[in-house]
Amino acid sequence: MSGEGENDASQTKRMKYSDGEGSRVLKDFSVTKILKEDSKVKLMAIHGKFEGANDDAVLLLEKLPFASKTVNAMLTGSNLHETLKNDIYSTYEAVSPPSFPGYKTTMIYPATEKHIAKYSEQDVFVVHETKELYSMVTKPSLEQSSFSLQWVYNILEKKTESERIIHEDVDPETGFILLPDMKWDRKDVNSLYLVAIVNKHGVKSLRDLNKQCLPLLKNILNTGTKVIKEKFNIPDSKLRIYIHYQPSYYHLHVHFTHVKFDAPGSDVFRAHLLSSVIENIENNGDFYENKTLSFTLRENDNLFKKYNERGYFD
Amino acid sequence: MSGEGENDASQTKRMKYSDGEGSRVLKDFSVTKILKEDSKVKLMAIHGKFEGANDDAVLLLEKLPFASKTVNAMLTGSNLHETLKNDIYSTYEAVSPPSFPGYKTTMIYPATEKHIAKYSEQDVFVVHETKELYSMVTKPSLEQSSFSLQWVYNILEKKTESERIIHEDVDPETGFILLPDMKWDRKDVNSLYLVAIVNKHGVKSLRDLNKQCLPLLKNILNTGTKVIKEKFNIPDSKLRIYIHYQPSYYHLHVHFTHVKFDAPGSDVFRAHLLSSVIENIENNGDFYENKTLSFTLRENDNLFKKYNERGYFD
Known part of the structure; x- marks a missing residue:
C-alpha cells in the first residue's frame, strides 16, 4: 500500500x-x-x-510466482531447449503449455547431497539479542567454535591477495586494508563491492565498538570514501557503507557497496550504517554494549542451535 | 552458475x-x-x-522477465479481472493469452506526472539528513507539497477497504487498523505483508516519534504480533516489523512482513525496526529528533530537487 x-x-x-x-x-x-x-x-x-x-x-x-501444487503438470507439459552446458550444469529455455507461464530452467544432474542442501530452503528465525543474551549465548558460542581467522591474517600480512589491495593504511590502531569483495566482478562500478579489514586484532564485531574505536571507524569512513572517489570516481552520495551483525567472521571489517547494487546483507536485520554507528557511539559510548541487536539465523547455523537449545524459540 | x-x-x-x-x-x-x-x-x-x-x-x-518488444501484443491479448479498487489504485489479475506468461497488474488511472516519475528508472543518491537539514530542507518540502492523505482517511473511516481489515483497535491515541498491503496475494503466508495505520492524525514520520508515542508504538508491536500469531499462526520470530524513513506517505504506519519475504524497502537505508525504535526512545526521548537519518532519494523525487538546489550533492 x-x-x-x-x-x-x-x-x-x-x-x-x-x-x-x-x-x-x-x-x-x-x-x-x-x-x-x-x-x-x-x-x-x-x-x-x-x-x-x-x-x-x-x-x-x-510475473506471478510459481505455484507449487501445479509444478508437476507444468513440468510434464513443458518442452525444454538446451541453451548452455557446463560440466554438470545445463541451462534450458522452457516452452511452456498454454496454461503455464514461460520460464527458464537450470538443471544439475547428477546432483549430490551437497547440491540438494545448497538449494534447499532453510528456515529463518529472528533473534533479539539483548546484552544478557550476548554474554550468555552468543559470546560463549563464538569462543567455543573455532572460526579460524588465519585467512584474514594472511591478507593483513600480505601473504595472500596482496595484488588485489586497493588501499593500505599501516597504522596498527587506526589502519586497514581495502580490497574488492569476491562478489564484485571489478568491472561494473554500479555493483562496486569493497571491504575494509582493520589491522587491529581482537575487535570481534559491532558489539565490541566503543569510544576507543572512534578514530579507527572515522578513518575507515573518511579514507575509504576518499580513495573510492579517487580510484573509481564514485562520490559518497552513491555509497552504502556498513557493518554486518552478525558478521560472517569475527574480525572487524566494513562493507562499501554501490547504492544501485542490491547487495546481499544490506537489509535491516544485518546492516548497520557506519555513519550511524559513529554517531551513536559519540552520543553514548556504551551504545552497542547495551543495545538489543536484532538479526536472523538459519536453522543450520551453529548459533541458531545454541539459541534453540536454550528454548529461545519456544 | x-x-x-x-x-x-x-x-x-x-x-x-x-x-x-x-x-x-x-x-x-x-x-x-x-x-x-x-x-x-x-x-x-x-x-x-x-x-x-x-x-x-x-x-x-x-520466470522470464517481460520482453519490451512484445508488450503491446501481450496487453491486447490479456483479460483483466479487477481484484481491488481504492481511490485511483486498482489491482487486477491477468488471464493472459497462451503465448504470454501469467502476470498480475496494478493500474493507476488517471495518473499524474508524479506517478509517471515514481515508476520510472532513476538515479539514486544518499542523503544524511541531520536535525538541521530536516528543519531547513525536508520539513518545508513536505509541507509545501500537498500529498493528499485522503485515501488513508478513507481506510480509517472505513469508506474503503473495510472488508480487508484484519484487526481494528479504535482507541484514538493508541489504536490502529491492520490490513494487508497490496503487495501481498493474501494466500502465501511466507510472503505475508500487513500494514498497521495509526488512528491518530499528525504523526508524520519516524522524525516525529518521542516518549509520548511509546504507548502507541508498543501497542502496535504487541497487538500486531499477537493478532498475526492468532490469525496466521506466524510467531514473532518470523516477522520483520519496521517503519520506513522516508515513508511513502506522511501518516504514521508500520510494516509487518514475513522474514522470508525479501520486501522492497527492508534495506538499511529505509527500514527501522520497531523494537529498536522503541528501545532508542526509551533510552533517549529525543533520539529521533536529533539523529542523523540516512536514506536514498531518486532524481525525480521532489525532495531530491530540494537537496540538489541547496548544493547538497556538489
Missing part, C-alpha cells in the same frame, strides 16, 4: 474502462513509454493511454 | 535424457521435493529423479 493519493481521481472516468467485472480493461490501451524494467523481480512499469481519453495511466506488470 | 564441481558427472548418463536438441528432457522427471520457493524473484528449486535413473537431479526454475 504505497502511493500518494490524488484529489482529482474521477470515479466516472475510471469506471468507463471497467465493466464492473473488470474484464478487458486493456482493450483500447496504447503504450506511450516503458518506464522501468526489473529483470530480477520480473516487473515492468508502463506509461500509456486509453483510446480517446485525455488522462494518462500507469500500468505495473509483475 | 555457482557451484562446487563434481568429478563423477557422467556425460553418458546426462546425454541419455537429452536428445541433442534438448527437447522434452522433463518427460520422465518426477518431483521428490520442492527445495525452495522465492516469490520475489519468481524462482523455484526442485529435487527430483528421472524414471529408472539412480542419480538425483536439481532443477532451478525461474
Whole structure:
C-alpha cells in the first residue's frame, strides 16, 4: 500500500474502462513509454493511454510466482531447449503449455547431497539479542567454535591477495586494508563491492565498538570514501557503507557497496550504517554494549542451535 | 552458475535424457521435493529423479522477465479481472493469452506526472539528513507539497477497504487498523505483508516519534504480533516489523512482513525496526529528533530537487 493519493481521481472516468467485472480493461490501451524494467523481480512499469481519453495511466506488470501444487503438470507439459552446458550444469529455455507461464530452467544432474542442501530452503528465525543474551549465548558460542581467522591474517600480512589491495593504511590502531569483495566482478562500478579489514586484532564485531574505536571507524569512513572517489570516481552520495551483525567472521571489517547494487546483507536485520554507528557511539559510548541487536539465523547455523537449545524459540 | 564441481558427472548418463536438441528432457522427471520457493524473484528449486535413473537431479526454475518488444501484443491479448479498487489504485489479475506468461497488474488511472516519475528508472543518491537539514530542507518540502492523505482517511473511516481489515483497535491515541498491503496475494503466508495505520492524525514520520508515542508504538508491536500469531499462526520470530524513513506517505504506519519475504524497502537505508525504535526512545526521548537519518532519494523525487538546489550533492 504505497502511493500518494490524488484529489482529482474521477470515479466516472475510471469506471468507463471497467465493466464492473473488470474484464478487458486493456482493450483500447496504447503504450506511450516503458518506464522501468526489473529483470530480477520480473516487473515492468508502463506509461500509456486509453483510446480517446485525455488522462494518462500507469500500468505495473509483475510475473506471478510459481505455484507449487501445479509444478508437476507444468513440468510434464513443458518442452525444454538446451541453451548452455557446463560440466554438470545445463541451462534450458522452457516452452511452456498454454496454461503455464514461460520460464527458464537450470538443471544439475547428477546432483549430490551437497547440491540438494545448497538449494534447499532453510528456515529463518529472528533473534533479539539483548546484552544478557550476548554474554550468555552468543559470546560463549563464538569462543567455543573455532572460526579460524588465519585467512584474514594472511591478507593483513600480505601473504595472500596482496595484488588485489586497493588501499593500505599501516597504522596498527587506526589502519586497514581495502580490497574488492569476491562478489564484485571489478568491472561494473554500479555493483562496486569493497571491504575494509582493520589491522587491529581482537575487535570481534559491532558489539565490541566503543569510544576507543572512534578514530579507527572515522578513518575507515573518511579514507575509504576518499580513495573510492579517487580510484573509481564514485562520490559518497552513491555509497552504502556498513557493518554486518552478525558478521560472517569475527574480525572487524566494513562493507562499501554501490547504492544501485542490491547487495546481499544490506537489509535491516544485518546492516548497520557506519555513519550511524559513529554517531551513536559519540552520543553514548556504551551504545552497542547495551543495545538489543536484532538479526536472523538459519536453522543450520551453529548459533541458531545454541539459541534453540536454550528454548529461545519456544 | 555457482557451484562446487563434481568429478563423477557422467556425460553418458546426462546425454541419455537429452536428445541433442534438448527437447522434452522433463518427460520422465518426477518431483521428490520442492527445495525452495522465492516469490520475489519468481524462482523455484526442485529435487527430483528421472524414471529408472539412480542419480538425483536439481532443477532451478525461474520466470522470464517481460520482453519490451512484445508488450503491446501481450496487453491486447490479456483479460483483466479487477481484484481491488481504492481511490485511483486498482489491482487486477491477468488471464493472459497462451503465448504470454501469467502476470498480475496494478493500474493507476488517471495518473499524474508524479506517478509517471515514481515508476520510472532513476538515479539514486544518499542523503544524511541531520536535525538541521530536516528543519531547513525536508520539513518545508513536505509541507509545501500537498500529498493528499485522503485515501488513508478513507481506510480509517472505513469508506474503503473495510472488508480487508484484519484487526481494528479504535482507541484514538493508541489504536490502529491492520490490513494487508497490496503487495501481498493474501494466500502465501511466507510472503505475508500487513500494514498497521495509526488512528491518530499528525504523526508524520519516524522524525516525529518521542516518549509520548511509546504507548502507541508498543501497542502496535504487541497487538500486531499477537493478532498475526492468532490469525496466521506466524510467531514473532518470523516477522520483520519496521517503519520506513522516508515513508511513502506522511501518516504514521508500520510494516509487518514475513522474514522470508525479501520486501522492497527492508534495506538499511529505509527500514527501522520497531523494537529498536522503541528501545532508542526509551533510552533517549529525543533520539529521533536529533539523529542523523540516512536514506536514498531518486532524481525525480521532489525532495531530491530540494537537496540538489541547496548544493547538497556538489
